[in-house]
Amino acid sequence: MVSAASRPTVQPQGGQPYGMVYLVGAGPGDPGLFTLRGKGLLECADVVIHDALVSAPILAMINPQATVINAGKRRGRHSLGQEEINQLIIDQAKAHAVVVRLKGGDPFVFGRGGEEMAALVEAGIRVEVVPGITAGVAVPAYAGIPVTHRSQSSSVTFVTGHESAGKYRPRVNWRALAQGSETIVVYMGIHNLGTITAELLAADLSADTPVALIRWGTYPQQETLIGTLTTIVAQVAETGFEAPAIAVIGSVVNWHKVFSHCRPTGTLWP
Ligand SMILES: C[S@@+](CC[C@H](N)C(=O)[O-])C[C@H]1O[C@@H](n2cnc3c(N)ncnc32)[C@H](O)[C@@H]1O
Structure with missing residues (x-):
């Protein structure tokens, strides 16, 4: 678990404190396959932005005080475009210390994790990937x-x-x-x-x-x-x-x- 005391904040530009974003893989559904690292981050997150293929028992692990945003996308029924999701994560990282972007399976396997990471790096926000078990x-x-x-x-x-x-x-x-x-x-x-x-x-x-x-x-x-x-x-x-x-x-x-x-x-x- 990441304790509140050790929550990371960085100051990449002009002294403005930005939060840290974790791109976390939720695995393919069974909560028993979720990583300990991912669970610890959900428990201390200020904001969780999740996609459609994250199972209910894993969503139930989220810190009850966290803001939870469903950015879920399903074929033909995109609730948010990728550019909008990128901007949403950036905006949340500018306002909160610990932002978890929770994605089904592994973020870097057909999960557009690479695109999101690139957008965050370009915006000067620190980001770390937590792999998940891929479907x-x-x-x-x-x-x-x-x-x-x-x-x-x-x-x-x-x-x-x-x-x-x-x-x-x-x-x-x-x-x-x-x-x-x-x-x-x-x-x-x-x-x-x-x-x-x-x-x-x-x-x-x-x-x-x-x-x-x-x-x-x-x-x-x-x-x-x-x-x-x-x-x-x-x-x-x-x-x-x-x-x-x-x-x-x-x-x-x-x-x-x-x-x-x-x-x-x-x-x-x-
Ligand atoms: C956008 S890709 C995301 C893949 C994810 N990043 C991963 O590593 O598993 C979504 C596809 O993964 C597969 N998938 C993900 N979870 C699944 C599950 N629990 N059962 C069957 N297929 C699944 C399906 O082919 C689905 O259309």
């Missing part, structure tokens, strides 16, 4: 799927299935991934699953390549849909399976049948 590892694990396996998969790629427009390069090279990575873990991939599976099939991945979709991973209500590159899109349509979810593509998915009975149950859930 791409923990969510498959809670479905009984190891993302690597010594005799099956020596490589894993974490990739976004939802690329924003105007990026530094046109698009993910799915065909190269099909050739170069034995396990592919796709974040935000449900809406583009048709395109992704078609690209991987066109790159000669076997039609029988197993695919797992996992929603509410690490939550008690976890939903898992298992299929293959050729069946999974129809299965999504039939079952009404919804985002947000992680997709795992590769033979390691077959371990789901063997390990799902001994998957973690999230014993620290209330």
